[in-house]
Amino acid sequence: MVNSAVAGQLAGELKQEAARLGFAACGIAPAADDPVRASRLAEWLQLGHHGSMGWMEDRAEVRRGPQAMWPEARSVIALGMSYAPTHDPLALEAQPDRARISVYAQGRDYHDTVKKALKALARWLVARAPEAQLKVFVDTAPVMEKPLGQAAGLGWQGKHTNLVSPTHGSWLFLGAIYTTLELQPDSEHPDRCGSCTACQTACPTQAFPRPYVLDARRCISYLTIEHKGPVPEEFRAALGNRIYGCDDCLAVCPWNKFADAAARHMAFLPRAELVAPRLADFLALDDAGFRALFSGSPIKRIGRDRFVRNCLYAAGNSSDAGLVGAVQALQADPDPAVADAARWALSRLAVVP
Incomplete structure (x- = not known):
């Protein structure tokens, strides 16, 4: 010792x-x-x-x-x-034809x-x-x-x-x-949130029943990554164009103004094709294409079906008639959640499934 x-x-x-x-x-x-x-x-x-x-x-x-x-x-x-x-x-919040991927997964x-x-x-x-x-x-x-x-x-x-x-x-x-070593400990860091509520008010699905408590069942990161099957309809519009994770509560934190991008590890530089990807490109992915595109990415773990399901919700929120053809092609998808999402998206795009 x-x-x-x-x-x-x-x-x-x-x-x-x-x-x-x-x-x-x-x-x-x-x-x-x-x-x-x-x-x-x-x-x-x-x-x-x-x-x-x-x-x-x-x-x-x-x-x-x-x-x-x-x-x-x-x-x-x-x-x-x-x-x-x-x-x-x-930045992509106002570009509904683009897909928003959480920073950590880019x-x-x-x-x-x-x-x-x-x-x-x-x-x-x-x-x-x-x-x-x-x-x-x-x-x-x-x-x-x-x-x-x-x-x-x-x-x-x-x-x-x-x-x-x-x-x-x-x-x-x-x-x-x-x-098992008894190393000299550091002091616990004090809480410096103060009266700020920026993260609480930024949440699109009101996933915080109170400060310091997250109800994962309402969290977009949970819904797009962990949740299997169809996402409850009450949350689909709130997903916007977020197809993998959500950065809203993190991004609005005032302490980020002190974050030094130069300290970022080089392995986490974003892939150019994931910074502002087109929804239309993702809707066309089959399993082989999904695996090839996301090799070495954390996105790969949710699989093609869940990923395309998320993209269909984003398509339904896009008001982009140019996506109708790609969405229609997915109505007969073998995965029930994908097919359900396609029907929902078409209803949102004012097209009768």
């Missing part, structure tokens, strides 16, 4: 190595479980705000905190990799990039402290990255429930390393 005399030095060197590996933020928190956050999670699940994300409920006990998952853990290394946009995420799949860097940092740490045991996580395990990021001083969980950094705004991919 690293003694207290060298814990601070090792933590400092660790942060330098994290920066060298492409992390814009790095902090350390104790691994002890937090009963307050665990209680909030339990209430959120009890209210059903997780929707169909059964995996949130299935491992809720482990999700309560680091030591609930791994009792031997003593420290959490919280890390953030910047994907700060160089363009306005809301570049390479963050899972691969962040995990590779996490593993490299873990190897560096083991080389410095061979007695260390470690576990590496990036969005694929029951780990509460956002509250851990706040505990480690990276930022605070804003009223939109995402982490807000005073230096990187709302644009951080988060990862974590649990370790």
